[in-house]
Amino acid sequence: ETGVTQTPRHLVMGMTNKKSLKCEQHLGHNAMYWYKQSAKKPLELMFVYNFKEQTENNSVPSRFSPECPNSSHLFLHLHTLQPEDSALYLCASSQETGAEAFFGQGTRLTVV
Amino acid sequence: AQRVTQPEKLLSVFKGAPVELKCNYSYSGSPELFWYVQYSRQRLQLLLRHISRESIKGFTADLNKGETSFHLKKPFAQEEDSAMYYCALSPYVGGGKLIFGQGTELSVKP
Numbered sequence: 001e002t003g004v005t006q007t008p009r010h011l012v013m014g015m016t017n018k019k020s021l022k023c024e025q026h027l028g029h030n031a032m033y034w035y036k037q038s039a040k041k042p043l044e045l046m047f048v049y050n051f052k053e054q055t056e057n058n059s060v061p062s063r064f065s066p067e068c069p070n071s072s073h074l075f076l077h078l079h080t081l082q083p084e085d086s087a088l089y090l091c092a093s094s095q096e097t098g099a100e101a102f103f104g105q106g107t108r109l110t111v112v
Numbered sequence: 113a114q115r116v117t118q119p120e121k122l123l124s125v126f127k128g129a130p131v132e133l134k135c136n137y138s139y140s141g142s143p144e145l146f147w148y149v150q151y152s153r154q155r156l157q158l159l160l161r162h163i164s165r166e167s168i169k170g171f172t173a174d175l176n177k178g179e180t181s182f183h184l185k186k187p188f189a190q191e192e193d194s195a196m197y198y199c200a201l202s203p204y205v206g207g208g209k210l211i212f213g214q215g216t217e218l219s220v221k222p
Contacts, residue, residue, distance in 0.1 A: 004155075033209070042116070043198065043212035056209070090156065101210060103156040 003027065006091050006104035013081065014112055021076040021107045023091030031096050032074040034066060037088040037106070049074060050096065081111045114139050116199050118213035125189050126221050133184040133216045135173075135199030143201040145175055145182040146210070150196040159184075159197070169193070189220045 004025045013019050023032065034046040048056035049068040063085075065077040074091055088108050092101040115138040125131055137145065145162040160168045162175040162182060173184045182199060199213040 035210075035212075040214075042214045043200075043210075045209060045211070048209055100158050100161075105155045 004091055004093055004102050004104035006089075006107050008107060009105065010108045010110075012110045012112060013078065015081060015083070017081075018077070018079040020078065021089055021091075021109075023074040023076075023093075023104055025072055025091075025093040025102070027093060027095075027102060029093035029095050029099075029102070030071050031094045031099070032068060032071070033092040033094075033101065034074065034076055035090040035092060037090060039087075043090065047076075078109075081109075083111050086110045114143075114201070114203075114211050116201055116211055116213035118197075118199055118216050120216045121214070122217045122219065124219040124221065127191055128188050131184075131186045131189045131193070131218065131220075133197050133199075133218065135182045135184065135213060137180050137182065137199070137201050139180075139201055139203070141203060143203055145173070146200045146202065147171070147173055147182075147184050148198040148200055148212075150198070152195070156198070189218075191220045191222055194218055194220045 007022045031050045033048050036044045036046055045058050046060045047066045052068045063080050067075040086109055088106045090106045091104040094101045117136045119134055147159040148156050149159040150156045160166055171184055171186045173182050175182050196215050196217050198215045200210040202210050
């Protein structure tokens with residue numbers, strides 16, 4: 001699949017579990033992003049990476065830990081989440097932080 | 113504070129009717145404004161941006177800095193326009209880092 005790919009598409013995890021969300025882009029972009037979409041709330045920017053370096057953390061709790069090993073891959077490591085963390089997590093990429101963003105289809109996370 | 117407001121959660125019109133999806137923003141600077149669209153079972157994608165001044169799929173949006181608005185308009189709605197529409201702003205020219213509104217669901221009835 002071309003574009004931005006997120007896996008898994010759906011994830012159910014307990015509050016004591018550790019899991020990771022994966023995002024991969026084959027567009028040659030240098031900037032990658034994590035967004036959170038909760039019910040009844042706007043899409044919220046969580047993290048920004050530019051050339052593998054984190055350039056923004058939008059006051060995200062430490063139970064969310066991003067990792068960007070290279071410009072094509074972005075992970076979101078999850079541990080000891082709360083039920084209110086249940087949401088759709090979207091990954092996006094752009095050529096640079098000042099260019100059009102392309103989105104993945106998201107991972108629907110449910111914390112039980 | 114940086115904020116994007118879309119006052120309507122749902123907008124329902126009949127095919128052929130004009131459509132206006134409202135968007136107001138709050139930002140101390142000169143942001144770039146965007147409309148993103150999400151069709152059923154598809155990913156979020158860019159519809160148009162104010163800087164390009166394009167008309168995409170018959171939609172246009174004019175940035176009104178005095179009213180801090182960026183309303184999306186189409187003179188004659190089509191059923192295939194039914195989707196979620198999100199207004200967004202970016203502090204950067206071009207986009208990337210985006211602040212989104214809550215979205216408006218457009219339903220075009222036959």
